[in-house]
Amino acid sequence: MKLATLRTAEKGTTAALVTGSDSYLALPASDVGALLAQPQWRTIVEKVATAGGNAISGVAFAPLLPRAGKVICCGLNYGDHIQEMGRDLPEFPTLFAKYADTLTGPADTIHVHGSVKVDWEAELAVVVGSELFRADEDEARNAIAGYTVANDVSMRDWQNRTLQWFQGKAFDRTTPVGPVMLTADEADGDFEVRGYVNGELVQHGNTSTLVFGPAKLLSYISQFTILRPGDLVLTGTPGGVGMGMTPPRFLNDGDVLTTEIDGIGRLENHFRIHAPVPANV
Template sequence: MKLATLRTSSGSTTAALATGADTYLALPATDVGALLVQPEWRSITKKAAEAAAEGGQPVIAATEADFAPLLPRAGKVICCGLNYGDHIQEMGRELPEFPTLFAKYADTLIGAADVVEVHGSGRVDWEAELAVVVGSELFRADEDQARAAIAGYTVANDVSMRDWQNRTLQWFQGKAFDATTPVGPVMLTADDASESFEVRGYVNGELVQQGNTSTLVFGPAQLLSYISQFTVLRPGDLVLTGTPGGVGMGMTPPRFLNDGDILTTEIDGIGRLENQFRIHAPVPANA
């Protein structure tokens, strides 16, 4: 099943089940994160799917709603850097013994078709990623427990302000700009997911990134298990698994997004993000 958080014509948001016919069935929660905190969320979605199959239920047409951030109030947004071999090589690093982790806030998250407004950075880079949605509480879990706790998977782009990121050894300030991380359009539930995903990124229709999650150094269950050793993961938390090679900073010469560019991020079987950028770069000191 595929779940989404929709902005409706009434101005509210709702968790919704995709019916497979460009329509969605509203669920009893304001967003997917609020749905996942309900212990019976799986039975709720199953009953909704059965109702949709039988017909006669009021639905929301795709033309009457747009995609809000999938998890607008995620308690934790944790990201893994340097997790594909080719990306590690282009960054000039060695294969890591442990995951390289950093955090974002829920404030960074936006919808699948939202415009991205960037203020104060002239080196805006792309990072197409598979993201994992936590479905049940995890603390000091092994990999089997972590795997069982995965609610589903979604598409994300860890848009990075490289000029800010490279000011210090810590990445946080270049990764946590408000409203710059598109996530969605849907969460594919884990029971319908394959063992690997093809991740692609495009700039103005040009393919710049492509990788398969089967080549991750640390897979989803490994990441969740590792993270849970030091912090509790709860339903609705989000873990970004890293990006394949092809980021702008790794190109020769480096390449970054320009005002008006369209960044597309897609994962087969889940969906695609398509976000236009409005970049308000800082005024040069000698201007």
């Protein structure tokens, strides 16, 4: 099954079951995260799917998890990306966090203020479906609600100001997520992840080459912080980011960034790059 968070003209943001290319059934939750917080969410979805429920029309996709409690990202997790960044394979995951304010919709225009080195990072993201704390890999695998598409858009000039990445990764409304969550029971093996700039393929990777796969990542994270339903974990990006090119390449005002994963869907975001802030800020 595929679940989405929709913006509707009448009720605002709401969760929905995707039953076709343009067909949605209303679910009793304000968004997918709120749905997952209900212990019997799978039963709820199955009942709506069986009964038919109320059809929703006149919609647009919202961020899948607009109020995610935790958004945790793994950097340097594909072998080719690690090599293009000139680093060794890591012994432990390289982790950083975002806020829910960072998330935006799969077709939203992304406005960037204060950066002239805006980079792309196409990623598979994992949605947590049940509480995890100090879990082993099997427990973590069983706690995965599903998978979605994300792009960890990065402001490299801010990221490289210090050794800490946070300030270059957490600009408000710059991380598109969606358009849907593919439930884990329908995921068939590994995923092909692709990124395009103005239609040009710049990234292509398969999640089989992740150093730390989804279950291992969730298990590792749960050793130091509790994960709850509706939390989001970005698994890292394959090679082909702009900073790794010779010469480096970054997004320009008016560019279109497309991120797609077979079997889940695609993000298509237009970019508006606004004037940078003064150098001393």
